[in-house]
Structures are given as structure tokens and as C-alpha cells.
Amino acid sequence: MTLVRQATAHHHQSAHEDARNSDVRALAVDALIAEELASLSDADDDYWTFRRGAARRQAHGLSQYPAMMVPPMQAVLMGVVAQAVGDIDSVIDPFVGSGTTLTEAMRLGLSFSGQDINPLAVLISRTKAGPFHLRRLRASAERVVALAGADRGTKVETDFPGIDKWFQPAVAVDLSRIRRAIRTETSLWCRRVLWTALAETVRLSSNSRTSTFKLHIRSADDLEAREVQAVETFTEVLNDVVQRLTEEAATLRESGHLAPGGAYRGRITIDLGDSMDTVPSPGSSPRGHGLLITSPPYGDNTTTVPYGQYSYLPLQWIDLEDIHDRTDSSYLVSTYEIDSRSLGGGRKSALEDVAKLREDCPSLDATLKRLARLPADRSSRVAAFCRDLDSSLDAALAALRTNGYMIWTVGNRRVGGDEVPTDQILTELLGNRGAVLVASIQRHIPSKRMATRNSIASTMRGETILLFRKEG
Numbered sequence: 128m129t130l131v132r133q134a135t136a137h138h139h140q141s142a143h144e145d146a147r148n149s150d151v152r153a154l155a156v157d158a159l160i161a162e163e164l165a166s167l168s169d170a171d172d173d174y175w176t177f178r179r180g181a182a183r184r185q186a187h188g189l190s191q192y193p194a195m196m197v198p199p200m201q202a203v204l205m206g207v208v209a210q211a212v213g214d215i216d217s218v219i220d221p222f223v224g225s226g227t228t229l230t231e232a233m234r235l236g237l238s239f240s241g242q243d244i245n246p247l248a249v250l251i252s253r254t255k256a257g258p259f260h261l262r263r264l265r266a267s268a269e270r271v272v273a274l275a276g277a278d279r280g281t282k283v284e285t286d287f288p289g290i291d292k293w294f295q296p297a298v299a300v301d302l303s304r305i306r307r308a309i310r311t312e313t314s315l316w317c318r319r320v321l322w323t324a325l326a327e328t329v330r331l332s333s334n335s336r337t338s339t340f341k342l343h344i345r346s347a348d349d350l351e352a353r354e355v356q357a358v359e360t361f362t363e364v365l366n367d368v369v370q371r372l373t374e375e376a377a378t379l380r381e382s383g384h385l386a387p388g389g390a391y392r393g394r395i396t397i398d399l400g401d402s403m404d405t406v407p408s409p410g411s412s413p414r415g416h417g418l419l420i421t422s423p424p425y426g427d428n429t430t431t432v433p434y435g436q437y438s439y440l441p442l443q444w445i446d447l448e449d450i451h452d453r454t455d456s457s458y459l460v461s462t463y464e465i466d467s468r469s470l471g472g473g474r475k476s477a478l479e480d481v482a483k484l485r486e487d488c489p490s491l492d493a494t495l496k497r498l499a500r501l502p503a504d505r506s507s508r509v510a511a512f513c514r515d516l517d518s519s520l521d522a523a524l525a526a527l528r529t530n531g532y533m534i535w536t537v538g539n540r541r542v543g544g545d546e547v548p549t550d551q552i553l554t555e556l557l558g559n560r561g562a563v564l565v566a567s568i569q570r571h572i573p574s575k576r577m578a579t580r581n582s583i584a585s586t587m588r589g590e591t592i593l594l595f596r597k598e599g
């Protein structure tokens with residue numbers, strides 16, 4: 128009995144000691160990370176703008192998905208944390224989009240879990256994850272292009288409201304020929320690569336303008352003058368995609384991250400799901416992920432970046448069951464369905480829903496008070512976004528191990544001339560859950576890129592990178 132009590136007391140003492148040691152260690156790692164990040168901008172105060180970093184090389188250029196992150200920035204952030212912590216082996220991104228963080232995590236040889244609510248994002252990310260069966264892919268690409276080119280069938284392989292508005296009849300026939308040809312491929316990864324190329328082909332050959340992410344019909348003159356050869360476009364896009372995947376695989380192979388057959392050595396899960404509810408469990412790392420790195424949407428899909436609208440037309444031509452077993456046609460019941468399922472997409476009762484949250488989040492409360500002078504939809508949009516962002520935090524934290532790090536890149540957009548301090552709001556929401564802010568970096572977004580790529584130059588000029596640690 129005494130022995131047991133002694134052993135228990137000893138156990139408690141050492142557990143206490145362990146916890147203290149790990150706290151001291153965590154603080155030292157915090158300091159190391161903060162110092163390392165500061166030293167980068169000490170040497171160059173424009174460092175975080177990454178003016179020349181937006182070029183999308185290799186796998187990063189597989190698609191033109193909206194609001195993609197700057198690859199070298201994600202690489203630097205992940206690298207600094209991984210180096211300082213020492214034993215990070217897996218990373219999670221709950222808003223993975225087209226997988227910028229995925230590709231960078233793979234280049235570092237890390238395991239990765241990603242999730243997105245948009246099936247197109249899941250398709251592109253799963254394409255980037257491999258396995259890189261390149262010989263098979265090259266043969267498949269050649270065969271599918273030949274098959275589509277030789278197909279004389281005129282049956283249109285999809286139907287949805289507005290098909291005649293968005294596609295010229297000849298384009299719909301060509302896209303159908305490509306779709307039929309892709310369906311003959313038996314390797315799932317090869318089909319995903321082919322669907323990824325088809326998605327970009329649809330974007331380039333539809334009647335919607337390519338200058339905006341929103342669905343916006345081209346002018347009558349433009350439509351009249353336009354000649355689209357979808358099979359040719361597909362051939363060019365596919366060649367580019369295959370080339371990029373070949374180069375990406377070479378990079379990964381050189382660093383020893385690919386097994387001889389072309390499969391990535393780490394574990395990768397890319398899920399279709401709502402990160403407000405749950406995120407993929409860490410699987411290979413039972414303690415939880417060592418790092419979360421993400422960029423949630425900026426705030427309001429309808430006025431900033433409509434990921435769902437952007438994806439609506441491509442998804443009409445892709446076999447949804449090839450993307451993920453949870454994909455179904457309910458995502459496509461309207462052009463705004465995906466956006467309304469996304470963070471901030473459901474505005475109903477948003478102001479009432481955040482009544483309690485405002486008490487614990489002074490910057491949200493102050494923002495909503497300021498916005499009260501504007502038409503009510505402004506404040507309900509901000510409230511809906513913050514409510515949903517808040518609901519995503521429990522699942523995100525649950526996936527992270529104690530003393531794991533989080534890197535969130537957020538934008539403070541302007542609503543009615545007033546800045547919504549998303550960075551401060553997020554800091555308070557995470558602070559309420561016991562996370563510690565370790566570093567905060569303001570970065571400019573080069574205005575040219577914002578204006579042309581995101582069409583939101585008027586609402587946002589900068590982003591904040593926030594780095595937190597989850598406390599025990």
C-alpha cells in the first residue's frame with residue numbers, strides 16, 4: 128500500500144516536472160520561432176511581400192483556383208516551425224483549397240491532412256498528392272487525346288439549367304467527347320489528372336469571362352467573335368499538367384520522398400468536408416498534428432472570392448464519384464450552393480447567433496457596433512463569417528497536439544469603409560481557447576496580383592500571418 132502510494136506520489140511529481148519542463152521548452156521554441164521570423168524581415172523589410180514569389184512552378188500551377196497562397200511563403204513558414212520544433216512529422220490544413228500547403232509539405236517530406244468543402248479543391252489536391260505513375264499517365268494522356276479527337280459522337284454528356292447559356296453547342300459536344308474518353312481510363316489517379324485538365328479546359332472554353340472568378344457572361348460581340356476548340360485547348364492544358372507533375376515528381380524523388388513506384392512516402396489524406404464540424408483525424412500521428420497551416424476564406428464569398436461559383440461549371444463535366452466518395456450532385460443544385468455551405472455562407476440569424484460570442488470577443492463586438500449604421504446585410508455577413516470561423520476552431524485545435532503550432536493567414540477586408548480586424552478577432556477567439564500568440568506578421572499583397580487575380584483590390588491590400596501555440 129505504502130509502496131503504491133509512494134510510487135503514485137513519485138509519478139505525480141515526475142508528471143508535474145515533465146509538464147514544467149515541456150512548458151519551459153515550449154517557451155524557448157516560441158522565442159526561437161519569433162526571432163527567426165523577425166530576422167527575415169530585418170534583412171529586408173519587404174520580405175513578406177514575396178514580390179517575385181507568386182510564380183506558380185511545377186505542381187503549384189496545375190490550376191488557377193482562386194486566392195491561392197504564395198508557395199515560398201508557406202515553405203518558409205513551415206520550414207521555420209519544423210526546424211525550431213524538431214519533431215514535426217505531420218501537418219494539417221482545414222481549408223486546403225488547391226493544395227499549396229500540401230505540395231510544400233510534401234517537398235519537406237511531411238505527412239499531411241487536408242480538407243475542403245469544395246469538391247473541385249479536393250480533386251486538385253488529390254491530383255497533387257499522387258501516386259506519380261508517370262509512364263502510365265503519359266500513355267493515358269496520349270490515348271485520351273486521340274480518342275477524343277477521333278470521336279464523332281454528338282451526344283452531350285451533361286445537363287443542367289443554363290447549359291445553353293454557358294456553352295456554345297459545339298463546345299458542349301467537344302467537352303462530351305473528352306468526358307467519354309476520360310471515362311475509358313481505368314487508373315483513378317490518371318482519371319483525376321485528366322479531370323483536373325478538363326476543369327481548366329471548361330473554364331477556358333465556357334461563355335463566362337475568365338477575368339473574374341464569378342460567373343459573368345461574355346459580351347454578345349465577344350461571344351460572336353469567339354472561336355473555341357475545346358479538344359485543342361484540352362490537349363494543351365493536359366500537356367502542361369503532365370509536364371508539371373513530371374517535374375514535381377522529379378523534385379520529390381531527388382529528395383527521397385517518393386517510393387520507387389512513384390507513391391509519396393508520407394501519409395496524405397485529403398477529405399471533402401465541412402471544417403466547421405470536424406477535420407480528418409491525425410491517423411498516423413496519434414498525439415495529433417504538430418502544425419496547422421491554413422488560410423481560411425477572406426470573409427464574404429459573394430463580394431470577395433466565390434470559390435463555389437468558380438467551380439460550378441467545371442464540376443458539371445466531371446464524374447463526381449472520382450473526386451471523393453462523399454461528393455454528390457447536391458453540391459451543384461445551384462450556382463451558389465457551395466458558397467452558401469462555406470464559411471460565412473449562411474447569413475440567416477447570424478447576428479443573434481453571435482450575441483454570446485460578442486461578449487468574449489471585444490473586437491468583434493466593436494466592429495458590429497460600428498457597422499450598425501450600415502444596411503443590416505453588412506453586419507450580418509461579418510457576423511456569419513465570425514460565427515463560422517469560431518465554430519471551425521474547436522475541430523482544428525482538437526486535431527493538434529499539445530504545444531503544436533498554428534499558422535493562420537487572414538485578410539482584414541473593408542466593409543462600408545470600415546476595416547474588419549479579422550486578425551484581432553481570430554486572436555481573441557483562439558485566445559479564449561487557451562492558444563498563445565507567438566508572432567504576427569503584416570504583409571502587403573502586391574497590388575497588381577490582387578487586382579488581376581483576386582478582383583478584390585478595393586477591399587483589401589494586406590494580410591496578417593498569425594502564429595499561435597496550442598497550450599496544454
Ligand SMILES: C[S@@+](CC[C@H](N)C(=O)[O-])C[C@H]1O[C@@H](n2cnc3c(N)ncnc32)[C@H](O)[C@@H]1O
Nearest residue numbers: 195196222224225227243244245401402469470
Ligand atoms: C483561401 S482558400 C484556400 C486557398 C489555398 N490556401 C490555396 O493555396 O489554394 C479557402 C478555402 O476554404 C474553403 N472553405 C470554405 N469554407 C469551408 C468549410 N466550412 N470547410 C472546409 N473548407 C472550407 C474554400 O472552399 C476554399 O478552398
